[in-house]
Amino acid sequence: MSSTAAVAAHGARAEHHAPGFWRTYVFSEDHKMIAKQFLFMALFMMSIGGLMAMLMRWELAFPETQVPGFHWVPEPFMYDGAIPPNTYNAMFTMHATIMIFFVVIPILVGCFGNFLIPLMIGAREMAFPKLNMLSFWVGAVAGVIMLSSFFVTGGPAAAGWTSYAPLSAVAIYTGVDWGQNLWCISIIVLGASSLMGSINYIATIVNMRTRGMYFFRLPLAIWSLFITAILMLLALPMLTTALALLLFDRMGGTHFFLPSGGGEPLLWQHLFWFFGQPEIYVMILPAMGIVSDIIATFSRKPIFGYRTMAYAMVAIAFLSWIEWGQHMFVSGMNPALGAAFMITTMIVAVPAAIETFVWLGTLYKGNVHYTAAMMNALAFVAMFVIGGMSGIWMASAPVDMYLHDSYFVVAHIHYVLFGGSLFGIFAGITYWYPKMFGRMMNETLGKIHFWITFVSFNCTFFPMYILGMAGHMRRIYNPQQYDFLTPIIPINEFISISSFVLGAAQFLFLANIVWSCFRGAKAIDNPWHANTLEWTTPSPPPQGNWRGTVPIVYRGPYEYSSPEVAEDFLPQSQSIEHSPAAPD
Amino acid sequence: MAPGVTVVTHDHSAAHADRLEPSLTPGNLGKLGMWTFLAGDAMIFGAAIAAYGALRINNPNWPVPADYLGITTPAVMTFILICSSFTMVEALDGVQHGKQSKFQMFMALTVLGGLLFLGMQAFEWHRLIAEKGMSVQRDLFDATFFILTGFHGCHVFGGVMYNGVLLIRAMMGKIPQAKAGLVEVAGLYWQFVGLVWILIFTFIYLI
Numbered sequence: 001m002s003s004t005a006a007v008a009a010h011g012a013r014a015e016h017h018a019p020g021f022w023r024t025y026v027f028s029e030d031h032k033m034i035a036k037q038f039l040f041m042a043l044f045m046m047s048i049g050g051l052m053a054m055l056m057r058w059e060l061a062f063p064e065t066q067v068p069g070f071h072w073v074p075e076p077f078m079y080d081g082a083i084p085p086n087t088y089n090a091m092f093t094m095h096a097t098i099m100i101f102f103v104v105i106p107i108l109v110g111c112f113g114n115f116l117i118p119l120m121i122g123a124r125e126m127a128f129p130k131l132n133m134l135s136f137w138v139g140a141v142a143g144v145i146m147l148s149s150f151f152v153t154g155g156p157a158a159a160g161w162t163s164y165a166p167l168s169a170v171a172i173y174t175g176v177d178w179g180q181n182l183w184c185i186s187i188i189v190l191g192a193s194s195l196m197g198s199i200n201y202i203a204t205i206v207n208m209r210t211r212g213m214y215f216f217r218l219p220l221a222i223w224s225l226f227i228t229a230i231l232m233l234l235a236l237p238m239l240t241t242a243l244a245l246l247l248f249d250r251m252g253g254t255h256f257f258l259p260s261g262g263g264e265p266l267l268w269q270h271l272f273w274f275f276g277q278p279e280i281y282v283m284i285l286p287a288m289g290i291v292s293d294i295i296a297t298f299s300r301k302p303i304f305g306y307r308t309m310a311y312a313m314v315a316i317a318f319l320s321w322i323e324w325g326q327h328m329f330v331s332g333m334n335p336a337l338g339a340a341f342m343i344t345t346m347i348v349a350v351p352a353a354i355e356t357f358v359w360l361g362t363l364y365k366g367n368v369h370y371t372a373a374m375m376n377a378l379a380f381v382a383m384f385v386i387g388g389m390s391g392i393w394m395a396s397a398p399v400d401m402y403l404h405d406s407y408f409v410v411a412h413i414h415y416v417l418f419g420g421s422l423f424g425i426f427a428g429i430t431y432w433y434p435k436m437f438g439r440m441m442n443e444t445l446g447k448i449h450f451w452i453t454f455v456s457f458n459c460t461f462f463p464m465y466i467l468g469m470a471g472h473m474r475r476i477y478n479p480q481q482y483d484f485l486t487p488i489i490p491i492n493e494f495i496s497i498s499s500f501v502l503g504a505a506q507f508l509f510l511a512n513i514v515w516s517c518f519r520g521a522k523a524i525d526n527p528w529h530a531n532t533l534e535w536t537t538p539s540p541p542p543q544g545n546w547r548g549t550v551p552i553v554y555r556g557p558y559e560y561s562s563p564e565v566a567e568d569f570l571p572q573s574q575s576i577e578h579s580p581a582a583p584d
Numbered sequence: 585m586a587p588g589v590t591v592v593t594h595d596h597s598a599a600h601a602d603r604l605e606p607s608l609t610p611g612n613l614g615k616l617g618m619w620t621f622l623a624g625d626a627m628i629f630g631a632a633i634a635a636y637g638a639l640r641i642n643n644p645n646w647p648v649p650a651d652y653l654g655i656t657t658p659a660v661m662t663f664i665l666i667c668s669s670f671t672m673v674e675a676l677d678g679v680q681h682g683k684q685s686k687f688q689m690f691m692a693l694t695v696l697g698g699l700l701f702l703g704m705q706a707f708e709w710h711r712l713i714a715e716k717g718m719s720v721q722r723d724l725f726d727a728t729f730f731i732l733t734g735f736h737g738c739h740v741f742g743g744v745m746y747n748g749v750l751l752i753r754a755m756m757g758k759i760p761q762a763k764a765g766l767v768e769v770a771g772l773y774w775q776f777v778g779l780v781w782i783l784i785f786t787f788i789y790l791i
Contacts, residue, residue: 206616208604242631271631550604
């Protein structure tokens with residue numbers, strides 16, 4: 001068989017020659033290094049996206065005043081430190097774009113997907129290592145294109161991260177010319193990167209599981225990444241098409257989205273949200289899987305309803321394809337269609353609630369260990385519930401008529417994306433840090449970071465629900481221009497001060513990553529006494545992931561506190577006398 | 585349980601064998617990769633065709649395509665592309681059974697079919713632009729026509745390159761029977777391109 005020979009040759013090459021600096025750290029084909037590359041790229045982008053959030057908060061609390069320390073920013077972008085309206089538009093656009101496309105997805109899918117899939121399913125490499133390397137570097141090029149748009153005349157894109165046409169389709173509407181073009185090009189390039197990633201993840205999970213690793217023995221993190229890969233594979237091409245049409249409108253003189261030439265502005269919204277709704281679940285599903293693993297490990301209990309959880313994630317993924325109209329209730333879409341979308345959207349609350357009860361059921365009477373990773377995972381559950389509950393409000397078309405485009409929406413998206421995804425990311429990084437870098441992350445610093453983040457996060461985003469219900473529109477430059485918003489000026493100031501604390505606290509996390517990398521306690525193979533396969537190999541894993549043969553799997557991933565063994569965990573790869581259905 | 589795949593790797597200490605779950609595409613990872621890619625690519629075309637439908641429904645003045653564009657040339661193009669799908673199957677049959685000359689001849693015919701298709705498309709575009717004054721700026725009928733056929737043309741061009749590289753490597757003797765999987769994967773792509781053309785021909789020219 002040719003592939004056997006190829007793999008044998010590859011294995012021989014991998015173990016005989018240590019690759020040089022460039023092949024190890026830059027153009028690496030090793031999934032573990034590519035995962036770290038995605039992580040560091042995303043953390044860099046996060047600091048840029050975060051800075052823009054801080055500037056926006058300053059503008060909203062103290063409109064049209066000078067931002068302290070920003071006098072050096074050149075003229076069209078800021079005026080002696082004061083933010084002009086164009087810049088404000090560019091900032092909320094780029095903040096969301098960067099955080100969604102270059103932070104949350106690269107960490108959840110690029111970093112955790114690459115790092116965990118081979119290690120958790122018992123594979124030595126991804127299915128297509130070269131494609132994997134290309135996927136990162138194409139993604140990096142997309143990032144460079146996106147950042148370069150800050151330096152072109154007119155500044156970066158300013159039509160919102162949703163880039164609704166025709167606002168985004170004609171340069172004079174936003175005053176942004178090349179910025180918007182580069183935005184489109186960057187996301188198209190990023191789409192190619194994520195397509196390559198999806199192909200790799202799917203092929204690896206389907207074809208390269210170790211003996212005994214049946215689909216229903218996969219850790220839930222892998223289940224979630226598998227479902228995510230399928231969603232990304234099918235959803236992002238929709239955006240690619242929409243962006244290509246938008247680019248033609250902008251640069252080729254077509255009228256796809258321009259009513260002046262018979263085009264359909266609503267077509268953009270349909271295409272965008274048909275992509276966008278699955279994309280939203282791409283940003284939360286991996287966090288759900290990661291949190292499931294962490295909660296089971298630190299509750300020392302089997303996950304409550306393993307198959308239920310897997311099926312619930314599949315159900316969410318399926319429903320994501322038939323609920324895109326929830327974003328378009330006020331767009332002039334046929335109201336009958338709106339009612340249908342309202343129902344499909346509300347149905348998604350069922351699998352989401354099932355997942356929540358699975359997590360609560362796992363915690364119930366568990367021997368809960370409050371590590372920094374666990375605290376972040378618990379915060380994920382709590383914040384996801386608040387975010388999800390507010391989602392049901394907006395799913396209801398009559399309520400959404402009022403809440404649409406208000407700060408209620410901003411609060412909701414941050415509760416699910418920051419409170420959900422980002423706490424999941426904090427939990428995941430803290431949990432797998434020892435396996436990634438061979439050292440433990442500092443627990444005390446981790447807990448300090450967690451508590452400051454948790455409190456300031458809620459102080460920042462919960463009041464936004466109140467703002468939204470008071471009628472505060474999103475994406476406005478100066479809320480003090482409106483009489484009806486004057487009573488809530490103090491709330492805006494409170495939010496901004498909380499957000500500065502929140503932003504500053506993230507440096508603790510970055511510092512912890514850097515400090516622990518050099519000074520953290522050396523990690524043993526299995527510091528958390530967890531069951532899954534990645535803990536059966538040294539921290540960090542050697543090239544090829546396991547010395548000797550890849551472990552064989554005998555049971556599901558959550559056999560904690562099993563009566564069959566003395567310890568409170570029973571690794572997937574451990575053979576015991578009464579092992580049911582031991583593979584040959 | 586079905587017998588799994590055994591992967592042999594060489595080690596300094598002792599030869600060891602990893603035991604894996606059975607593969608969905610045994611011995612040919614690329615096949616699964618290509619199927620996955622095609623699923624994503626199908627969504628690109630799906631979105632484009634859906635957008636075309638939405639724009640057309642909302643524009644009552646849409647001309648009858650067959651009358652406006654003429655269907656003689658595209659019908660010949662369709663025939664050629666279907667023929668090249670057939671020659672691709674024959675090429676794969678050749679390499680799988682170790683018949684290098686059959687493989688190379690049919691591979692060359694496949695590439696030729698792709699080139700003919702592209703040539704006729706260029707001719708057709710030129711005619712429509714010169715005679716009918718079609719341009720993407722003029723109206724949505726023209727714009728959707730050029731975008732959809734153009735994007736498909738890019739895929740044909742990619743396929744010609746892909747098959748051309750395989751043909752050159754085959755002539756250098758680098759695709760023996762054992763590497764028939766490479767041709768099979770390329771075949772998947774080429775059949776997909778042919779299938780998409782049938783849809784585009786139907787929607788753009790016929791209906």
